[in-house]
Amino acid sequence: MRIALDAMGGDFAPEPNITGAIAALQADSALNVVLVGPQDQLESQIEASGYCGDRLSIVHASQVVGMEEKPTDAMRQKPDSSISVCWKLMAAREVDAVVSAGNTGAVVASGLKTRLFLKDVKRPGIAVTLPTLAGHAVLMDVGANPSARPSHLYQYAVMGEIYAREVLRVESPKIGLINIGSEDVKGNDLYRDTYRLLTESPLKDSFVGNVEGRGLYQGEADVLICEGFVGNVVLKVSEGMADFLMKEASKHIIGNLDVERDKAKQAFQDLGKRFRYHETGGAPLLGIDGICIICHGSSDAHSIxxxxRGSAMFKDRGINSQIAEHLAQKPVA
Known part of the structure; x- marks a missing residue:
């Protein structure tokens, strides 16, 4: 499998990207990674790392999109950015996947510009995995499509259900619609119309109805659907709250222990891994005819x-072919 890695994406690029790429190559002999970015800079970094294998190559890109740049402006003003070149490589079928820890908006905008969608997909969406009391759940969309229509949310339910089954190994995923109340009349027109669509769709037996924000982490559903604005707010609040609670709990509990402090500290560290994006690597942009994994801007080498490696698993489990097959057999207007 050949993956284009945006070597210049992220807060600390390119060092963690190159280190992460080498670690992935050492762990999986079937991977080939194409580093995209300024050739001279990347060559010197690879030389400094000591890597001398033949499965790490470079494709030159002369421009870099900053983390704070407006995506639409960046795509117009920087056509040779590392993000754009990654997408061009996948559109030309020179790579199977794109991985980037760069400007999320620019990654999505560049992907939408290519129109590299699976057949029948109306708008791709970003899916993240969240821990719950029941295990894990898929939240979708978290930012790719803030102006969704009911048909978009229905397709997110289709894609999220397949992702939960194939990646999270949930045998029969339950689908919930994030809303301000559990009653079917709650929410604005988008959510009321989506509720009706889901209850009349082929997913009706898997649909458990509306899920309020407080039910998200209770495991009320395995797939949680919303439009990108709401999803992004939920994600960012969740990240901040998890970090706050872990720090406060660790400070107050471990600080008051007289014995076995090291064991308690290790327990908190192990628990914290359930909330760290480093462990999952990134979030897939589902609906793309190819594979796109969007990583957190502060990703370290472990996350990259x-x-x-998650991109390879995505391909091996045939997620895209299942999405295309489902949407082709059961179209929803």
Whole structure:
């Protein structure tokens, strides 16, 4: 499998990207990674790392999109950015996947510009995995499509259900619609219309209805659907709250222990891994005819390595072919 890695994406690029790529190559002999970015800079970084294998190559890109740049402006003003070149490589079928820890908006905008969608997909969406009391759940969309229509949310339910089954190994995923109340009349027109669509769709037996924000982490559903604005707010609040609670709990509990402090500290560290994006690597942009994994801007080498290896798993489990097959057999207007 050949993956284009945006070597210049992220807060600390390119060092963690190159280190993560090498770690992924060492862990999986079937991977080939193409680093996209300024050739001279990347060559010197690879030389400094000591890597001398033949499964790590470079494709030159002369421009870099900053983390704070407006995506639409960046795509117009920087056609040779590392993000754009990654997508061009996948559109030309020179790579199977794109992985980037760069400007999320620019990654999505560049992908939408290519129109590299699976057949019948109306708008791709970003899916993230969240821990719950029941295990894990898929939340979708978290930012790719803030102006969704009911048909978009229905397709997110289709894609999220397949992702939960194939990646999270949930045998029969339950689908919930994030809303401000559990009653079917709650929410604005988008959510009321989506509720009706889901209850009349082929997914009706898997649909458990509306899920309020407080039910998200209770495991009320395995797939949680919303439009990108709401999803992004939910995700960012969740990240901040998890970090706050872990720090406060660790400070107050471990600080008051007289014995076995090291064991308690290790327990908190193990628990914290359930909430760290480093462990999952990144979030897939589902609906793309190819594979796109979007990583957190502060991703370290461990996170990048996991994202690269996760791309291979995505391909091996045939997620895209299942999405295309489902949407082709059961179209929803």
């Amino acid at each position: 390595s996991n994202a690269l």
